Every structure is written in C-alpha cells, then in structure tokens.
Amino acid sequence: MTEEAKENQQVAPVLSVAPGPHITAARSMRRVMIDVLIALVPAAATGVYVFGWRAGMQMGVCVVSCMFFEALFQFLRKRPHTVGDLSAAVTGIILGLSIPWTAPWYVGFIGSAAAILIAKMLFGGLGSNIFNPAMTGRAFVQACFASEMTTYLLPGKIGPPRAVEIITQATPLAAGKFEHVAYNLQDLAFGCVNGSVGETGAIACAVGGLYLILRRSASWRIPLGMLVAAAIVAGINQTLTDTVLTVGHHLLAGGLVFGAFFIATDPATSPISNRGKWIFGIGTGALVMLIRLFANVPEGVMYAVLVMNMTVPLIDRWTVPKPLGGPVKKKT
Amino acid sequence: MTVADTIKIPGKRSFARGIHPSDKKSLCAGSPVEILPTPKSVLIPLSQHIGAPCAAIVKPRTEIAIGDVVGDSEAFVSAPVHASVGGTTSAATVTTLPNGQHVGAIPITVAEEQPLASQGLWDDIYGGNWPTDSIESLDPKQITQAVRTGGIVGMGGATFPTHVKFARNPDKPIDTLIINGCECEPYLTSDHRLMLEAPEPIIAGALLSARAAGAERIIVAIEDNKPDAIEKMQSAATGTGIDIVGVHTLYPMGGEKQLIVAVMAREVPTGGLPLDVGVVVVNVATAAAVARAVLRNKPLTHRIISVTGEGVATPKNILAPVGTSYADIIEHCGGLTDSADRVISGGPMMGFALGDLDVPVTKGTSGIVVLTEAQTRKSAETACVRCGRCVSACPLGLVPTRIALAARNKDWEMAKRYYITACVECGCCAYVCPAEIPLVQLIRAGKAGLPRD
Numbered sequence: 001m002t003e004e005a006k007e008n009q010q011v012a013p014v015l016s017v018a019p020g021p022h023i024t025a026a027r028s029m030r031r032v033m034i035d036v037l038i039a040l041v042p043a044a045a046t047g048v049y050v051f052g053w054r055a056g057m058q059m060g061v062c063v064v065s066c067m068f069f070e071a072l073f074q075f076l077r078k079r080p081h082t083v084g085d086l087s088a089a090v091t092g093i094i095l096g097l098s099i100p101w102t103a104p105w106y107v108g109f110i111g112s113a114a115a116i117l118i119a120k121m122l123f124g125g126l127g128s129n130i131f132n133p134a135m136t137g138r139a140f141v142q143a144c145f146a147s148e149m150t151t152y153l154l155p156g157k158i159g160p161p162r163a164v165e166i167i168t169q170a171t172p173l174a175a176g177k178f179e180h181v182a183y184n185l186q187d188l189a190f191g192c193v194n195g196s197v198g199e200t201g202a203i204a205c206a207v208g209g210l211y212l213i214l215r216r217s218a219s220w221r222i223p224l225g226m227l228v229a230a231a232i233v234a235g236i237n238q239t240l241t242d243t244v245l246t247v248g249h250h251l252l253a254g255g256l257v258f259g260a261f262f263i264a265t266d267p268a269t270s271p272i273s274n275r276g277k278w279i280f281g282i283g284t285g286a287l288v289m290l291i292r293l294f295a296n297v298p299e300g301v302m303y304a305v306l307v308m309n310m311t312v313p314l315i316d317r318w319t320v321p322k323p324l325g326g327p328v329k330k331k332t
Numbered sequence: 333m334t335v336a337d338t339i340k341i342p343g344k345r346s347f348a349r350g351i352h353p354s355d356k357k358s359l360c361a362g363s364p365v366e367i368l369p370t371p372k373s374v375l376i377p378l379s380q381h382i383g384a385p386c387a388a389i390v391k392p393r394t395e396i397a398i399g400d401v402v403g404d405s406e407a408f409v410s411a412p413v414h415a416s417v418g419g420t421t422s423a424a425t426v427t428t429l430p431n432g433q434h435v436g437a438i439p440i441t442v443a444e445e446q447p448l449a450s451q452g453l454w455d456d457i458y459g460g461n462w463p464t465d466s467i468e469s470l471d472p473k474q475i476t477q478a479v480r481t482g483g484i485v486g487m488g489g490a491t492f493p494t495h496v497k498f499a500r501n502p503d504k505p506i507d508t509l510i511i512n513g514c515e516c517e518p519y520l521t522s523d524h525r526l527m528l529e530a531p532e533p534i535i536a537g538a539l540l541s542a543r544a545a546g547a548e549r550i551i552v553a554i555e556d557n558k559p560d561a562i563e564k565m566q567s568a569a570t571g572t573g574i575d576i577v578g579v580h581t582l583y584p585m586g587g588e589k590q591l592i593v594a595v596m597a598r599e600v601p602t603g604g605l606p607l608d609v610g611v612v613v614v615n616v617a618t619a620a621a622v623a624r625a626v627l628r629n630k631p632l633t634h635r636i637i638s639v640t641g642e643g644v645a646t647p648k649n650i651l652a653p654v655g656t657s658y659a660d661i662i663e664h665c666g667g668l669t670d671s672a673d674r675v676i677s678g679g680p681m682m683g684f685a686l687g688d689l690d691v692p693v694t695k696g697t698s699g700i701v702v703l704t705e706a707q708t709r710k711s712a713e714t715a716c717v718r719c720g721r722c723v724s725a726c727p728l729g730l731v732p733t734r735i736a737l738a739a740r741n742k743d744w745e746m747a748k749r750y751y752i753t754a755c756v757e758c759g760c761c762a763y764v765c766p767a768e769i770p771l772v773q774l775i776r777a778g779k780a781g782l783p784r785d
Binding site: 015016017018019020021022023024025027028029031032085087125126127128216217219267268270272273274316320321322323324325326327328 | 347348351353518589593599600601602603604672673674675676680681682683684685686687689701703705707708709714715716717718719720721723724727728729730731733734748749750751753754759762763764765766767768770772773776
C-alpha cells in the first residue's frame with residue numbers, strides 16, 4: 001500500500017465490523033405490533049359502533065393500564081423500558097375487547113394488572129410468557145367479578161344503543177345454550193348482538209385477521225385449523241342433537257373468530273413449527289366446542305386457549321421439523 | 333419462455349423457503365472486467381482453502397516468477413498456492429484473513445518488468461481458444477492431478493479444494509455435474525461478468541470436470557435474473573451437450589444443497605456431501621480455472637472481484653492477482669465514499685466485515701461490497717417473540733431461533749435436537765428477524781462450542 005493510500009485511509013470514515021448478514025429486511029418488533037393494532041381496528045370500531053362510548057372507554061382503560069403496569073414493572077426491576085414496542089398496548093386492546101362493555105372500569109384495570117404483571121412480566125416479559133396475557137387477565141377478572149363479567153346490560157337500559165332489536169340480555173351463545181333461542185346469523189356476522197366489546201362482529205374480526213395474515217404477522221394455519229375443527233364438532237353436534245345452534249351460529253357467535261385470529265395466533269404462546277401450529281389450532285378449536293357443548297358455561301375460547309398454551313412446549317418438542325437432507329445420522 | 337426454461341431437469345428450478353433480498357446487481361453488472369494495474373507488492377496467504385494449510389517452500393529474498401509454487405502441502409484436502417506476480421520474496425509473515433483466520437503469508441515485492449499485464453494477462457487467463465475436442469482422450473486422473481497442481485479451489489467463496497471433489501469413489505459414482513452460475517448473493521457480479529466475457533473457458537472447464545469426476549450429464553444453472561448470461565452460455569455450449577438451465581432468483585440458490593434440490597430434486601444428506609447423491613457442483617469461475625490449469629498448465633493466480641456497493645466511488649469488476657491488498661483495489665475504484673460504513677469481503681449475506689483494509693484477497697474473494705451506515709444491520713437486539721419468520725425463511729427447514737437459544741445457553745442436547753450441524757449459515761434467518769437477534773453468529777458460536785462426540 002502506498003503512503004498516499006495510507007493517508008487517505010486515515011481520513012476515510014471509521015469502518016464498522018459485525019457478523020453477517022450485513023443487510024436486513026426486518027421490520028422492527030414495533031412495526032409487527034403496529035400491524036396487530038391496525039388489524040384490531042375493525043373489531044374495535046364495530047364494538048364502539050354497537051355498544052357506544054363505554055366500549056371505547058373499556059379499551060382505553062385496558063391499554064393505559066397495561067402500558068402502565070409494564071412500565072412500573074420495568075421501573076421496579078430497574079430494567080430498560082419496553083413499553084415502546086407496543087406489545088402491552090396490543091394486550092390492552094385485546095383484553096378490552098374481550099370484556100363486556102358494561103363492566104366497571106376497575107375490572108379492566110385489575111385484568112390488565114393480572115395480564116401484564118402475572119402472565120407476562122413474571123415469566124420474563126415479551127416472548128417468554130407461557131400463557132396468553134390478555135386471556136390470563138380475563139380469566140382472572142372472570143373469577144373475581146363473575147357477575148360483572150356475565151352481565152351485559154346496564155341497570156335501567158334495554159340494550160346496547162345500536163342493537164335495539166335485542167330484547168334479551170343474554171349473549172347469543174348463552175341464549176342458545178340455556179334458553180334455546182337462536183339468533184339471526186346476519187346479526188351475528190355484523191356484530192349487532194350482545195357480548196364482549198370486540199367479539200360480536202365476526203366479519204370485522206375476520207377482516208382484521210386476514211390483514212394480519214397477508215402481512216404475515218400471524219400464521220394462517222392456526223385460525224384455519226381452529227375454525228375447521230370447531231365447525232366439524234359443531235356439525236356433528238348439529239346432526240346428533242336437536243340444538244338450535246347450527247354450525248353457522250357456533251362459528252359466528254361468541255369469541256371464536258376473534259380468538260382464532262387474534263388470541264390463538266399470539267406467537268409467543270403458540271407452537272413455532274408448521275405442524276405444531278396445525279395441532280395447536282385444531283386442538284384449540286375442538287376444545288372451544290367441547291367447552292361450549294358440555295361445560296356449564298356458554299363460551300370456551302378463553303379456557304381453550306389457556307389450556308392449549310400449556311401444551312405448547314410439548315408440541316414444540318414433538319414437532320421439530322426434519323431438516324433438508326434428513327436428520328443427522330447417528331455415528332455407529 | 334426461453335430455451336433455458338424448456339430443458340428437462342428433474343428439479344423444479346426452485347427450493348422451499350429462502351428469501352428475496354434486493355439484488356443491487358445493476359450497480360456493477362454493466363461494467364466490463366477491468367484489469368488491475370500490477371500492484372507494487374502482494375502478500376500470498378499460505379492457506380486460501382478449507383483443509384490443511386500449506387508450508388512455505390520459497391526462501392526469503394529469492395527471485396520468483398508468476399505461477400511459481402509458493403507453498404504446498406502433503407495433505408489430500410489442501411491446495412498449493414502460487415505466486416501471482418513476478419518479483420522478490422521477503423520473510424514469511426502472518427496475516428489475518430477476512431474470516432478471522434491467522435495464516436502464514438509470503439510477501440512478494442513486485443518486479444518492474446511483468447511478462448503478463450493488461451490485455452496480455454486477460455488473454456492468458458480467459459482469452460484465446462479453448463479446444464474441447466481432445467478432452468475425451470484425457471485420463472481423468474491426469475485432469476484431477478493437473479487441477480491439484482494448479483491449486484484450484486472453489487471460487488464461489490467456500491474454497492473447498494476442487495481436486496477432492498473430482499477424486500472418484502467407486503461406492504459413490506457421480507452422474508451429474510452442476511456448474512454453478514447462480515451468484516445469488518446480492519451486489520456480486522463477478523461470475524455474471526465472467527459468463528458474459530469468457531464463456532468458452534467455463535464450457536471447456538465443465539467438460540474437463542465432468543470427465544474427471546465421471547459425470548454423464550452437465551447442467552449449468554444460472555439464476556433467471558441474468559438472461560444475458562444464459563444466452564451467452566447457451567451459444568458457447570452449442571454442440572457440447574451441456575444444458576444451460578435458468579433457475580429461480582431466490583437466495584440462497586447458489587448454495588450447493590439448494591441448487592441440487594432445484595436442479596436434481598435430490599437432497600444432500602445432513603452432514604454429507606453432494607457426491608453422496610451423485611452430484612458434483614463447481615462454480616463457473618472454478619470451471620474456467622480448471623480449464624486453464626489443464627489445457628494451459630497455468631495455476632490459479634488471478635480472479636475477478638466485484639468491487640461494489642453504495643460506499644464505493646466507482647463500482648467496478650476487477651481482475652486482480654491473488655494477494656493484492658483490499659485497500660489497493662478499493663483505491664483503484666476511486667476509494668470509499670464519505671458515507672461508507674462497512675467493507676465486506678464477499679457478499680452482504682455471508683461475507684465478512686473488514687476492520688483493516690490492508691489484507692490480501694484470496695482465491696475465494698468473489699467481491700468487495702461497501703455498505704453505507706443506513707444500509708447495515710444494526711443488531712439492536714430485542715426478545716424473540718417466536719414469530720416464526722426465521723422458520724419460514726430457513727432453506728434447510730430448521731428452527732433457527734431455537735438453535736440460537738440453545739447455543740446461547742450452551743444447551744448442546746437441545747442444539748442437537750434442533751439439528752444445529754445442518755445449518756449452512758446462509759443468513760436468511762437473521763435477515764428476516766424482526767427482533768434483530770444475531771442468529772447466524774449465535775449458531776456459528778454454537779457449532780464451534782459443540783462438544784465432539
């Protein structure tokens with residue numbers, strides 16, 4: 001190298017060194033979470049349209065509390081703040097959407113505490129949690145506030161502001177299960193029925209879910225497996241018993257579509273291999289239906305997801321994909 | 333649909349998963365190969381290949397001519413190194429190759445008079461006639477011996493000694509030779525330019541390689557983002573029986589295991605070699621070097637290097653002697669721009685970042701890519717959320733995030749359960765990871781730490 005070249009090099013920019021690959025296409029984790037938030041817009045908008053401002057408040061309370069508890073936990077542990085990745089906001093929205101619009105504000109607040117502090121942060125934070133945080137939070141408040149969580153009407157009011165034709169206070173699944181009244185499928189699809197804030201509008205949930213899948217932010221295998229499995233069990237039930245709830249009712253009512261696209265697909269709490277995702281989706285769908293048909297509660301998405309969450313490490317262990325070229329030969 | 337798409341091959345011209353990075357080839361694909369003016373000094377590393385390093389066989393302060401052997405080894409998996417210029421040797425020293433290996437090296441001060449320079453050098457290496465009619469009469473062993481003597485190693489970057497691939501094994505007969513013209517790494521265009529400017533030696537080298545390895549069929553595979561190269565190669569291959577095949581542009585198509593799936597629909601067993609499925613894969617530049625070694629008795633002393641990327645003033649394809657300093661080559665291309673941030677030996681996916689530019693290029697240096705600050709991966713690592721993007725990208729069907737986790741925790745049982753040794757370090761997983769986990773680095777470290785059993 002010439003002297004001149006050496007001099008040139010000294011004024012040249014400082015070079016960085018790092019292992020390859022040196023280029024990236026990666027969207028940041030924040031961007032992935034923003035995708036989920038965008039996908040939740042139709043469901044949230046339907047909720048606010050049908051149930052009015054209290055539905056919006058429910059989500060707001062949950063989002064703010066979830067982010068608050070995450071920041072608080074990180075502050076107490078003296079760890080760097082992670083609220084910026086927006087995963088707590090996603091948990092908050094999903095929790096807000098799965099709580100009745102009539103529940104008092106402290107239900108969402110306490111649910112958020114359970115979701116973030118217990119289900120997420122105590123297990124190690126984003127990606128390390130075993131149970132879906134939003135569903136854990138919901139299960140917690142379900143146990144604490146049983147009546148608030150199953151009362152879908154405010155005292156003195158006839159029904160949700162937009163769903164005026166609804167005269168019963170029961171949710172579609174409860175009405176079908178306990179009173180043998182079947183709802184109009186069209187109302188179920190568009191969300192003009194009673195229920196938790198976000199789970200009533202099947203079409204809105206599916207639109208958001210398809211966006212997630214197109215953006216590859218969620219696997220298509222889990223929702224498909226879950227919906228098909230639920231449809232099959234519901235179909236068998238429809239042919240064998242004289243239930244008023246058809247396959248259509250079971251698919252559109254309650255939180256099945258919402259759960260299939262937004263809850264079961266939570267990557268941290270679902271298997272990582274494609275075969276595992278099928279097993280997880282089908283298992284969740286079948287469990288939802290078993291709970292709906294045989295348990296003493298009308299809806300089963302939450303418990304089905306939580307139960308299947310427990311099987312994920314095992315599914316992962318059993319479904320390690322075979323590499324191209326087959327498994328490594330054991331040396332003899 | 334071109335002719336290259338109609339040729340019948342067993343494979344589907346593609347493989348599962350993989351990624352589509354922006355190829356950035358246009359920076360440099362249109363620049364004809366320039367012959368680097370002979371540098372004032374070169375440093376010949378004694379190990380430029382996978383396998384046993386060579387021992388120096390020249391004494392300091394001796395006159396040496398271009399093509400003279402500088403180092404050699406008795407080992408089977410090794411290849412001699414030769415002087416790439418004429419000049420005077422100095423005492424052996426140690427240099428650090430871009431991949432981090434410390435190797436012995438022989439400095440040569442270049443003589444004033446060089447018998448081969450500029451156009452004469454090009455003609456000697458790639459120009460002139462490449463007669464293919466007498467190849468059938470050559471003894472395969474003789475070809476393999478000439479390839480070893482010529483110090484030929486895989487020039488696609490892996491630098492596996494080529495004569496080892498040609499050594500016939502009666503238990504594992506070879507039926508197909510694949511000439512690899514994929515050049516799937518973004519930015520790099522050296523193989524592309526070689527196919528455009530010197531298709532004849534590639535064809536001759538392909539016929540010689542097939543003869544040596546005993547392959548009946550020869551398939552040249554080129555990614556379909558290089559239609560001009562496919563066309564050139566087709567006209568050069570007319571009448572030879574060699575099939576020129578276009579394969580999909582999908583990273584890492586140029587990886588042996590992926591290419592054999594795409595072309596032959598065969599899976600190289602994990603831990604095995606292409607010869608286990610009756611295939612030998614040779615890079616186009618290697619094929620041309622084979623032709624030169626056998627037909628002209630000249631060793632591998634020069635190679636085409638793409639000097640490209642947004643951080644280089646004038647991207648160029650350069651024919652440079654082995655042992656030239658990276659700094660000299662970059663200077664010839666107008667130097668680094670102010671925004672230059674990372675100088676990479678090889679492509680941006682699998683190449684190595686250089687901390688010091690005063691290191692020698694080797695037989696495996698396919699390119700020098702300079703990226704700007706805005707382009708480089710930052711590795712501001714966050715937690716894995718198990719999104720599975722690495723699983724959908726891994727061309728080998730692995731679960732990179734689990735392997736990386738196992739490697740990080742030194743959980744060797746888990747690393748093996750997830751087939752850590754099957755990883756080829758192509759970088760697809762780290763390229764797509766939204767958490768910017770340095771997956772390849774972790775897996776590489778895991779492989780190094782894996783206890784031998």
